Amino acid sequence: MTAPHEIHRPRSTLAFEKTLASYGALADADLAAARSVLGALQSHPPDKQIGRGGRGGDEPLVVVEGWVGAVEPLEDGRRQIVALFIAGDVLDPSIDCAAGLTATTLTAAWTMPAGALRAAVEAGCAGDGLRRAWRAARAAADARLVRQVVRLGRMSALERTAEFILELLDRQQRSGLARNGRIDLPLTQEVLADHLGLSVVHMNRTLQQLRREGLIVYRAGCLLIPDPDRLARAAPRAAA
């Protein structure tokens, strides 16, 4: 279980619990129940397929550490990273890998199987709070996919990037991973480009522009957002 690629073995599923709780108040009993039905920690090297889409056979995974993408590679080498999953998220291949996507690690990662948890929620034998939070977290994942369509369809590179960073900030605040506007972003610019629908070169230039304007400070896998409101002004707002 210990491999060279390995990042430190995570000590807890705190990120998951916080994320879930951010979507609906959880009683201690809910938390204990959720924790108790999660499977064993699994380690994955970067760039490894960990779930296949399609037939809905795979059980959901809690991402405990690292980054995972729902990826569509095209024949000619292009690829689209449709969705990103980070510590605290639940990746359900039967939903998130629709249309033949492949769940792939983008960094070294640790996960826990959550089939039993989903089963408990679906069978109605989970607490009310837990059920609500689980559903809300699922709805949030769907909403992120919608945001992604809007970003790719109607926003410029700068707007996309700004909006994306704000989404990451929100998500990492929920999971407790963000501190004072400082978030993890241990992805190569190539991965970011494949998520935001840009070329690597343009991704690089767009990040530089955000830096030049002081909207972000980005270095060594770590991103600081000095003023989220100002960054938000670089992204379009929805109409009333």
Added chain:
Amino acid sequence: MTAPHEIHRPRSTLAFEKTLASYGALADADLAAARSVLGALQSHPPDKQIGRGGRGGDEPLVVVEGWVGAVEPLEDGRRQIVALFIAGDVLDPSIDCAAGLTATTLTAAWTMPAGALRAAVEAGCAGDGLRRAWRAARAAADARLVRQVVRLGRMSALERTAEFILELLDRQQRSGLARNGRIDLPLTQEVLADHLGLSVVHMNRTLQQLRREGLIVYRAGCLLIPDPDRLARAAPRAAA
């Protein structure tokens, strides 16, 4: 109930039944059950909001006739039509209008409330075939959203358009609306552009290119695809 905008009152929910059946074999009893719990036909003028997203309060709708979009308008006038719903589709605002989208008619349309049907399926008091088909249809809608992300993120205008037309062909074949590669497409190029993430002008030129190459014949709300395989060659394929 009869208004000037009105298109003819649909005679049946056949498109819905065929679509559902295309996702899973349905017994006659299933069909009868589904038909019997649908609500009353409702007529809507074009460009009218018929469902709001967010809180999941709204009940699902079967689109019986016409085209409906899940739309995100931006403050500055841009808009993204995130998903399209056509005759035979079920639009569930609690899912399809996530992230604040608005369900809006793109043409005159007729719908039927399907809250009771969803409730029956979820409560498990629907037949096995019906439940399976309902779930598969829902999964197909999710998969379409994923395709949309791939299209917008990684395909050129021509590829997007080709792929989109092929999707429409598949959907209208399921609902029985396509005849010999001939499908309805009663949308303005502006609407298409807002769905495919293009400017109207570029949408126009892209359609012209497809016409020039003989891949489509498009006129007066009706689109003919002489050779779907050839059209498919204009769209990128997924890698193994």
Added chain:
DNA sequence: CGGGACCTTGATTATCTTCAATGCTAGTGG
């Protein structure tokens, strides 16, 4: 006949991609 909605066209500009290097840094083996 006039007006409006939609489609089409040409010219211009902006955004983004591609190509081809160059630098930087961390890891590796001599």
Added chain:
DNA sequence: CCACTAGCATTGAAGATAATCAAGGTCCCG
């Protein structure tokens, strides 16, 4: 300790793709 390498970030230049601007054109309808 020092090449040497590999992966990633960055840069410049050139070209492609798509947006924008500004007219016309067509068709339908009142």
